[in-house]
Every structure is written in C-alpha cells, then in structure tokens.
Amino acid sequence: QTGFHKRKDEQQPLLHAPARKKLRSTSEYSCQTLFLNSENSDIKICALGEEWRLHKMYLCQSGYFSSMFSGSWKESSMNIIELEIPDQNIDVEALQVAFGSLYGDDVLIKPSRVVAILAAACMLQLDGLIKQCGKTMKETITVKTVCGYYTSVETYGLDSVKKKCLEWLLNNLMTHQNVKLFKELSINVMKQLIGSSNLFVMQVEMDVYTALKKWMFLQLVPSWNGSLKQLLTETDVWFSKQRKDFEGMTFLETEQGKPFVSVFRHLRLQYIISDLASARTIEQDAIVPSEWLSSVYKQQWFAVLQAEQDSEVGPQEIDKEELEGNSMRCGRKLAKAGEYCWRWTGFNFGFDLLVTYTNRCIIFKRNTLNQPCSGSVSLQPQRSVAFRIRLGSFDSRGKLLRSRTTGYRILILKKDQEQVVMHFDSRLLTFPLYICCNFLYISSEKRIENNRHPEN
Incomplete structure (x- = not known):
C-alpha cells in the first residue's frame, strides 16, 4: 500500500x-x-x-x-x-x-x-x-x-528519503496548509503525522482536529475545488447535511467514517475539551464517538482533583515516552520582528503560563496574581512543567532553513516568577518565525493510578 x-x-x-x-x-x-x-x-x-x-x-x-x-x-x-x-x-x-x-x-x-x-x-x-x-x-x-x-x-x-518526506510533512502540514496536499495524504501517512509530537502545530490541538476534519472532507469529496479560505465552511456544511442521516451515530461510527477512526484516535482530546468553545464544537460536530469523549472527561476530572487535592506540583522528571505520546501541542507564528506576549487557550490545572518574545529571548511566566486570568489559578508556592520549544523558519517551498530546540526540560516556577527559557543570536532570526511547544502540566503516574479500576 x-x-x-x-x-x-x-x-x-x-x-x-x-x-x-x-x-x-x-x-x-x-x-x-x-x-x-x-x-x-x-x-x-x-x-x-x-x-x-x-x-x-x-x-x-x-x-x-x-x-x-x-x-x-x-x-x-x-x-x-x-x-x-x-x-x-x-x-x-x-x-x-x-x-x-x-x-x-x-x-x-x-x-x-x-x-x-x-x-x-x-x-x-x-x-x-x-x-x-x-x-x-x-x-x-x-x-x-x-x-x-x-x-x-x-x-x-x-528510507532516508522517506524520513525526509515525513519531516517535511510534519513541519508543513499545519504551518502551510494546502488543499491539494490534503487531497493526496493517505490515511496511513496522516496517522503517522497526527500521532507525532514533532507535528509543528499552529495554535492548539483544536486546530489539529479542524485540519483533520477538512482533510477527511476532501478524502470523501475529492472533486471539491475551492480555496483554502472556503474549505472549513464547506466542510462544516457538508458534515451538517450528513448528520441528518446519522440516526444518532457519530460520523466515525458510520460506514463512511470508519476508515478514518485510526487517524482520529491520535488526537489528544484532553487538550480540546479543556477549552469550553472547543468542547462545544467537538460535541456539536458529532464526528468523534461520544464514548471517546466520556473517557477523556473522566480522565481529566481525576486530573483536576489530583491538582486541587493531592498536592500535585507537576512533573518532577523527564518521561520522554509520556511527553511524546501525551504532551500538549501548540504553536505561534511571529510574522515580523517585535515584542509579543500571549497565552494558549485552555484550562491547565491552575498553571497560567504567559509566553513573551522580546530581545531575541523567549520568557515563560507563571502568572498568579499580577495579571488577569479568565480561569482559576493555583496558589501553590511552586509548580513545575515539562516542556520543549522548537523554532523554525522556512523558505517559500517549505524547506526548513533554520531551527533550534531546547529539548525536553523541567521548569520550576514560584508564584509570578518568570524565566528566560531560550535565547538565540540574531543570525537565527528569519521572519516569519514559527514557534512550536510541547507541555505537560500534570505528572502521569498518579493519574493512571486514579483511573485504574480495582481488580475483582
């Protein structure tokens, strides 16, 4: 195949x-x-x-x-x-x-x-x-x-060329979305891309879901020839029409949808349902089986209790397997030189992480009391987060010109403390600059123990 x-x-x-x-x-x-x-x-x-x-x-x-x-x-x-x-x-x-x-x-x-x-x-x-x-x-x-x-x-x-092709796709699938590319990507290849922590995600996991939705529409309706700007609207209209024939089933449970199950399984749903607007959208779309979502809601509720009641301060050591398979994937495009400050949407167990780019530095700040936050924040003296930052700039053909990474690291921050996590010289700065991050806010060990059913 x-x-x-x-x-x-x-x-x-x-x-x-x-x-x-x-x-x-x-x-x-x-x-x-x-x-x-x-x-x-x-x-x-x-x-x-x-x-x-x-x-x-x-x-x-x-x-x-x-x-x-x-x-x-x-x-x-x-x-x-x-x-x-x-x-x-x-x-x-x-x-x-x-x-x-x-x-x-x-x-x-x-x-x-x-x-x-x-x-x-x-x-x-x-x-x-x-x-x-x-x-x-x-x-x-x-x-x-x-x-x-x-x-x-x-x-x-x-194999060396195959590896290069996959690297190019991981770098470009989300950063430079393309209608014809979506049409050509097979289920087998898309499964590899969506399952990878090296996928260069722009914005948040919900955007990976949205890209998958558009890709699936083009696989099912390959004759569609509109522009990228029209694609999401057309995709939503098409799936809305299909829902009338679902008879209570979600799309991935239908005969048309079953071939795509293995790809959607690689979505990190826990980072979609952590944002209210995204959770509502994924429920309304009725593409992902409700059992999948129920399982993730349960997992995340245990994680909330763990953070609130079990003195959870975050990951204490690098677990590469956990980070590769379950870390939050998010990214940002910096169009031109300047100062930027942002946060990625979603509830992160009381860890309100502000990201600043200034003077060739990337700074992480654990916001607690200094700046407004739409959700609750943890008042624990210290919180830790496992993370990796990757920077990249591309030429017009999608070739990675320059890149840099921190590798996986643990960062411990006190309340309202900030720290420079990456510094680079101006020779590496070619705009637009793409920043992609992986985060793990809660250590997995206790969550697994909490989710484990007692044996009879």
Whole structure:
C-alpha cells in the first residue's frame, strides 16, 4: 500500500529544472562513440518497443546484467535480449538515462523525471544512480513533489528519503496548509503525522482536529475545488447535511467514517475539551464517538482533583515516552520582528503560563496574581512543567532553513516568577518565525493510578 493517492504531476517549473549533478567523470569518448553511436556493440537490448546496441563490458556494472551474464540464465550467451519491464513507472526515457549512466554520461535528473529514473535504476540494480536519485529527491521536496516521492520510496526502499518526506510533512502540514496536499495524504501517512509530537502545530490541538476534519472532507469529496479560505465552511456544511442521516451515530461510527477512526484516535482530546468553545464544537460536530469523549472527561476530572487535592506540583522528571505520546501541542507564528506576549487557550490545572518574545529571548511566566486570568489559578508556592520549544523558519517551498530546540526540560516556577527559557543570536532570526511547544502540566503516574479500576 502506498502512502498517498496517485495524482497526475502538474507542469511546474521546479519539477523540470534538472539537479546539476554529475554521477562520475569518465571519457567523453565512451559516451559519444560507444553509447550514442553504438560502435563495436556486442549486445542488443530490446524493451518498450525500443532497442539499444550496447556492450556487455559496460552492462556488467549493473547488478541485474552482471547476474544475467555470469549465471545460468538462458540470456547469458544471447546477443539479443528482450527485457520485460513489469514496473509501469519505467519508460523509454528512464532506460535511456540508466543505460547512459553506465557509460559515464552526465546524469541531469529533473525532479519530474526522478521517480521513473529511480524505478529503472532499481530494476537494473544501479547503486550509484539510485543514490543520485535519492539525493535529488531530498533536495527538491515541495508541496508538489512530496506525495509522489513518498509513494515511490516506499516502493523502492529509500528510507532516508522517506524520513525526509515525513519531516517535511510534519513541519508543513499545519504551518502551510494546502488543499491539494490534503487531497493526496493517505490515511496511513496522516496517522503517522497526527500521532507525532514533532507535528509543528499552529495554535492548539483544536486546530489539529479542524485540519483533520477538512482533510477527511476532501478524502470523501475529492472533486471539491475551492480555496483554502472556503474549505472549513464547506466542510462544516457538508458534515451538517450528513448528520441528518446519522440516526444518532457519530460520523466515525458510520460506514463512511470508519476508515478514518485510526487517524482520529491520535488526537489528544484532553487538550480540546479543556477549552469550553472547543468542547462545544467537538460535541456539536458529532464526528468523534461520544464514548471517546466520556473517557477523556473522566480522565481529566481525576486530573483536576489530583491538582486541587493531592498536592500535585507537576512533573518532577523527564518521561520522554509520556511527553511524546501525551504532551500538549501548540504553536505561534511571529510574522515580523517585535515584542509579543500571549497565552494558549485552555484550562491547565491552575498553571497560567504567559509566553513573551522580546530581545531575541523567549520568557515563560507563571502568572498568579499580577495579571488577569479568565480561569482559576493555583496558589501553590511552586509548580513545575515539562516542556520543549522548537523554532523554525522556512523558505517559500517549505524547506526548513533554520531551527533550534531546547529539548525536553523541567521548569520550576514560584508564584509570578518568570524565566528566560531560550535565547538565540540574531543570525537565527528569519521572519516569519514559527514557534512550536510541547507541555505537560500534570505528572502521569498518579493519574493512571486514579483511573485504574480495582481488580475483582
């Protein structure tokens, strides 16, 4: 199963600009005289209605032909070989490039051609050309190429390119939302993205839910061709119409919705229901099963009691597994240089965290009495929070230009205390600047114990 639904390549300038790389330096004579002019050829290769007059000595650089000529294949002594091409990605042009590379031909790989050339290189077992295709892919990942690249490298096994594609998607899915990308992303890939703590979330978890809702609509109605601005309204109208036929079921419980359950399971619902407006919206949408929400309401109520009555001061040590799987994900875009101060919405067990960006610093403040707060605040002398900050700036193609992270850390703050948590030099500052944070306000151990049913 491939990672994306197939879509015809669009004719884009970037896709047709060759990556200026030379595979190896060899004699011009080999390429011009032996390959292009076929002088002294001792073998003819026929494939896809074309033929190439080549030389066994050069073909033996290919693992495919080396095995053929040295083994017990019937073709080992033949001068005319009919190649069967079972892979539909391989075409005549790709074979021409692959054969030419054996003669030291300059390999100029256009992004729009790289999948076909990779397919030919893999079939013929041309390690050097496979490596060059991988390098070209890594350098040309964009919103238009990432899906096709991911699909092909799953097929042909280039794990390093697959990793780069996933990194690009984690960085861009939320920061640079795109209708065509939503259409192409498969359930399998979306599941990996939504489940990751490295997803570069903008705003809060509710925005991840909203993005998922839009993605699911486009999976179900791929013919929709509006703009990103129109997408959420159209999505809500469509699901509203569907609700009339639900007969009391939520959408994920219907036949149409069941394929998407595994993706929505990765939502961190505890950070959606912690905000009243978000809790109302997710209930009214009737997409997520009510049993899921009931379970999370119960979990969060125990957490509230834990914070209020059990002297809970927050995480005392880094639990990476807990942070990766259950931390609050949130983010902010700083459009230009200046001073910023904000808080992310939602109830955080009395820990009112104010975030300030000023003078190339990010400052966390535990607000208790100094500034107004819409909810209750904890008056405990000290509270701790586990966190990670990531900063990133991107070019117009979504490539991460600069990044920095604090890694996971524990911060202990007294009432109304503030502390600089990140400082960076001006060379790292390219605006717009994207800030993404992970937080854990309540240690998980006691919550698990509180939720555990007594054994009979």
